[in-house]
Amino acid sequence: MNLSNKQLKVLFVSAEVDPFAKTGGLADVAGSLPKELTLLGQDVRVFMPRYKSIDTELAYVTDFPVDMGDRKETCVIKEGSIHVPESKEVKVYFLENYHYYYRDGIYCYQDDAQRFIMLCKAALEMLPYIDFKPDIIHCNDWHTGPLCLLLKEKYAKQDFYKDIATVYTIHNLEYQGNFSADTCAFMNVEENFFTYEKAEFYGMFSFMKCGLVYSDKINTVSKQYAKEILTTAYGEKMEGILINRKKDLYGIVNGISYEEFDPGKNEDVYTAFDSKCPWNKKENKRKFQKEFGLAKSDAPLLAIVTRLTHQKGLELILGCIDKFINENDIQLAVLGIGDEYYHNSFKELEKKYPDNVAVFLEFNHKLAKKIYASADMFLMPSRFEPCGLGQIISFRYGTIPVVRATGGLAETVIDYDVDRKNGNGFSFTEFNEKEFENTLDRAIQIYCKNSKEWENLVIRALKSDFSWKKPCTKYLDLYKIAIEDKNR
Incomplete structure (x- = not known):
């Protein structure tokens, strides 16, 4: 036939x-x-x-x-x-x-x-x-x-x-x-x-x-x-x-559906942006900080949008996030539902750092898009990840993924320090807290000390094609x- x-x-x-x-x-x-x-x-x-x-x-x-x-x-x-x-x-x-x-x-x-x-x-x-x-x-x-x-x-x-x-x-x-x-x-x-x-x-x-x-x-x-x-x-x-x-x-x-996930559509984000006007992304961050009570800051805003389960490697984040808040004044937005342990852990973090952490224990499609559009980095240090849609959606919104190189994460995220020309994120191999901490630190250092290179990363992400x-x-x-x- x-x-x-x-x-x-x-x-x-x-x-x-x-x-x-x-x-x-x-x-x-x-x-x-x-x-x-x-x-x-x-x-x-x-x-x-x-x-x-x-x-x-x-x-x-x-x-x-x-x-x-x-x-x-x-x-x-x-x-x-x-x-x-x-x-x-x-x-x-x-x-x-x-x-x-x-x-x-x-x-x-x-x-x-x-x-x-x-x-x-x-x-x-x-x-x-x-x-x-x-x-x-x-x-x-x-x-x-x-x-x-x-x-x-x-x-x-x-x-x-x-x-x-x-x-x-x-x-x-x-x-x-x-x-x-x-x-x-x-x-x-x-x-x-x-x-x-x-x-x-x-x-x-x-x-x-x-x-x-x-x-x-x-x-x-x-x-x-x-x-x-x-x-x-x-x-x-x-x-x-x-x-x-x-x-x-x-x-x-x-x-992913490029029709559904579209930062160029104003109804989904605070301010529309794309690879031709990536600077508008910063306006989303400002408005997100204001709406949800975070301090007005230029420090990196990190995002977690996922099921809050053992698979996602969230303990690696919880193990070192205090250090990054105290040393770099980073901010964190968490959206998801799952295991009670993670619910309690992130809520305690929010209570401890109200100017830096916003936690939403819910499934909220519209809020997810706001977070993707506003954040500078997307965290996904999974134990295993068949494909992962989170990092693919983050590219669409110019948000740079920091991931463990497993499954689809290894296939879609190219480490910036390994390949400066094609790199679109930051990754590590071994599932341990120190490796994650070092990788996140690499990303934060480039964000804070090399704004031009970070902007190139954002534009590269916005221009990438992970449509169907x-x-x-x-x-x-x-x-x-x-x-x-x-x-x-």
Whole structure:
């Protein structure tokens, strides 16, 4: 089959999709990549649950029953859309079921296994009803792993499904969806799939392992992370499975929506700026300091915008931040929610240094953009980082990242002191406080003592291109490889 000019039909399945439901980077990808694929002429549809919080007006499409163990559940399919520039739209199909999805929040329920098995079943059962036969089903993270199993062990026996290929994206291998063995009953698959070679993982039924074993191609969100997860240090006990499928494993760095993250738009920032007028960035800093009670200062303003969890290496920051406040009068803005330990630690820091520290324990998209636009540096010293969107967004706002060189951070951030011509940030390798402290000190010294060079760094960041254009063409290539290999 010649796929060079063929319009591909793609079903994108995700537990969360921006702007409808979001807890992190998965939603950003699921909301942005389908738009970019549509602009390239592909026929892309998105499928997700309709959670209680989604109050968008939707159109009824169809309904049908699915087997969930020894009972049937009704799936109601409704349709909405994501607007795409150039007067196009991405169709979004919502799975509506009061019993499973009409709840506050997205995750962390005792029946999450059933909720996402139903999502996988409904995605496949829906296709004949909407008269859409995809060439590729793009599955995302643990929630969609069982879809790959269901397609190969059950649905592919029917003519309608037998040619459909799957790509399975690991956004974070740490979150695996491992459930008790009795979960298998809700799959309603006759073949024995609960074996070491298939879906069994240390006595548990593993959603992630389903995706890794049964998908046609696997990718993760950077080449570096694709290498790292083949090792015991980063493989989360899945490295053996991944090594077995190494020839089918790819890495593609995420992009971001340059339409959504745009410092040239006044409604998102205090004062619009870009690479042609980078000096306006300083005005954002002044207004941020005033609005949130920080001292008026030219010292560097550092930003943390992230989930406040162990993965993010926040203890490295907490271990040396007092020194930088006392010696350099730096300021710090923190936005995020997560572990109570980090909530308390940053709040104590704010109480200790009210003129220097502002902490916002919330998820606030608009405030995040204000912080990116106002800050001088973005801190991300992660233990591991599959891709990281924070540093990519920071480039868009001319905010220089200080990161640990792991996963996507290693792939996107070039250390300034290693490469003065192309350097766009500051990075370190070993996960320890001293290395982070030395790296942050390097950045602060250049900011304070070489303003011209810092301005060049800011302009370089503002001119960089981390949009979806390049990743999107790589995903198209991956889809075609998956389809061609399946046809063989």
